[in-house]
Amino acid sequence: MSVTASMADAPIANVLVSARGKKSRPSTCCREKTGKKLTVTISREKKRLAPLLSLLQSRPGLTVLRDRAGTGPPEDNWYRIKGGNDLLPKAFAVRLSEKIRYGAPVVRIEHDAQGVRVVFLQADTNRTLAADYLICAIPFSVLRHIEVSPPFSLGKQRAIRELPYKSHARVSMQCRKRFWLEEGIVYADTDLPIQRIFDITHFQPGTRGILQSYTGGPDARRLMELNESERIRFTLEQMEKVFPGIRENFEGGISKIWDEDPWSLGASSWYRPGQMGELWPHIPRPDGRVHFAGDHTSAWIRWMQGAFESGNRAAREVNEAA
Numbered sequence: 001m002s003v004t005a006s007m008a009d010a011p012i013a014n015v016l017v018s019a020r021g022k023k024s025r026p027s028t029c030c031r032e033k034t035g036k037k038l039t040v041t042i043s044r045e046k047k048r049l050a051p052l053l054s055l056l057q058s059r060p061g062l063t064v065l066r067d068r069a070g071t072g073p074p075e076d077n078w079y080r081i082k083g084g085n086d087l088l089p090k091a092f093a094v095r096l097s098e099k100i101r102y103g104a105p106v107v108r109i110e111h112d113a114q115g116v117r118v119v120f121l122q123a124d125t126n127r128t129l130a131a132d133y134l135i136c137a138i139p140f141s142v143l144r145h146i147e148v149s150p151p152f153s154l155g156k157q158r159a160i161r162e163l164p165y166k167s168h169a170r171v172s173m174q175c176r177k178r179f180w181l182e183e184g185i186v187y188a189d190t191d192l193p194i195q196r197i198f199d200i201t202h203f204q205p206g207t208r209g210i211l212q213s214y215t216g217g218p219d220a221r222r223l224m225e226l227n228e229s230e231r232i233r234f235t236l237e238q239m240e241k242v243f244p245g246i247r248e249n250f251e252g253g254i255s256k257i258w259d260e261d262p263w264s265l266g267a268s269s270w271y272r273p274g275q276m277g278e279l280w281p282h283i284p285r286p287d288g289r290v291h292f293a294g295d296h297t298s299a300w301i302r303w304m305q306g307a308f309e310s311g312n313r314a315a316r317e318v319n320e321a322a
């Protein structure tokens with residue numbers, strides 16, 4: 001087992017470099033040897049990467065690199081909302097309370113040149129809402145299971161069907177005291193199947209603390225095969241290897257796996273090599289009177305910022321079209 005643990009007062013940059021020192025595979029053009037082939041490959045690569053370059057223009061390069069490097073240890077300049085990040089959607093919910101319908105999954109979208117109709121389920125009954133335009137912010141992982149009539153353009157259909165979603169799992173372990181602070185360790189990047197471990201209560205007052213595992217990919221899917229108590233037991237065993245003492249301090253745990261959440265069916269979208277050029281141009285593009293928002297339609301995939309920016313963009317599109 002190898003562990004890169006970060007000390008609370010260690011220089012963040014060093015920690016990130018050692019934690020994220022994996023070598024990436026050389027790109028196709030670096031691997032080509034002959035001059036002619038290299039030129040061809042580069043221009044092909046350039047064309048293929050054009051959508052990525054256009055995305056990069058709307059985001060500072062360093063931000064993209066930081067994002068690609070993954071999440072690191074808790075930093076003093078991490079921003080969060082005092083009282084909990086869920087205060088943000090709750091603040092929207094208060095302002096929009098009369099317009100929101102909870103527990104009402106959309107099951108069908110109908111659209112034509114005159115308007116849109118959305119069929120949703122409420123108390124096991126189909127209900128319909130009609131409007132001039134629709135802004136669809138449902139993740140593509142869910143949208144691909146929703147009937148659309150008439151079907152969207154072929155490019156949009158393909159993007160909705162093929163855009164991959166990452167699997168992520170978090171298991172939170174509440175401890176009666178933050179025994180790990182005695183050694184100053186608040187974060188560990190490991191090669192264990194639970195992957196990363198955070199002290200998510202690091203900047204919070206109180207004596208109790210929560211260590212949380214943050215697991216992605218196939219490891220997260222394997223965790224999904226276990227029931228809740230098996231997940232907690234497994235995580236406890238794994239965390240004990242990095243944070244000896246967790247057993248004596250453990251009070252209770254809870255897991256969340258985004259693949260099994262019917263409202264998201266995955267944690268966040270991403271692109272396999274070659275997919276961005278094929279899929280991206282169709283993702284934010286309106287289809288008739290249906291407009292698209294959500295972080296998956298923005299340059300800020302996996303960030304709330306992407307949800308906001310794309311929401312503004314879609315609202316602007318509707319204003320301009322109306």
Ligand SMILES: Cc1cc2nc3c(=O)[nH]c(=O)nc-3n(C[C@H](O)[C@H](O)[C@H](O)COP(=O)(O)OP(=O)(O)OC[C@H]3O[C@@H](n4cnc5c(N)ncnc54)[C@H](O)[C@@H]3O)c2cc1C
Pocket residue numbers: 104105106107137138139142168258262263264267268293294295296301302303304305306307
């Ligand atoms: C593990 C994890 C950690 C993250 N950490 C951060 C972070 O530290 N900072 C950050 O900025 N971002 C973070 N994010 C990303 C952030 O949560 C997303 O970028 C943001 O929530 C995207 O907002 P959205 O509106 O596009 O999508 P969502 O928040 O997924 O909203 C989609 C909405 O569609 C609804 N919906 C789904 N299906 C239907 C249906 N059939 N009918 C009607 N409604 C439906 C859902 O209920 C949901 O309300 C994290 C995400 C994950 C999974």
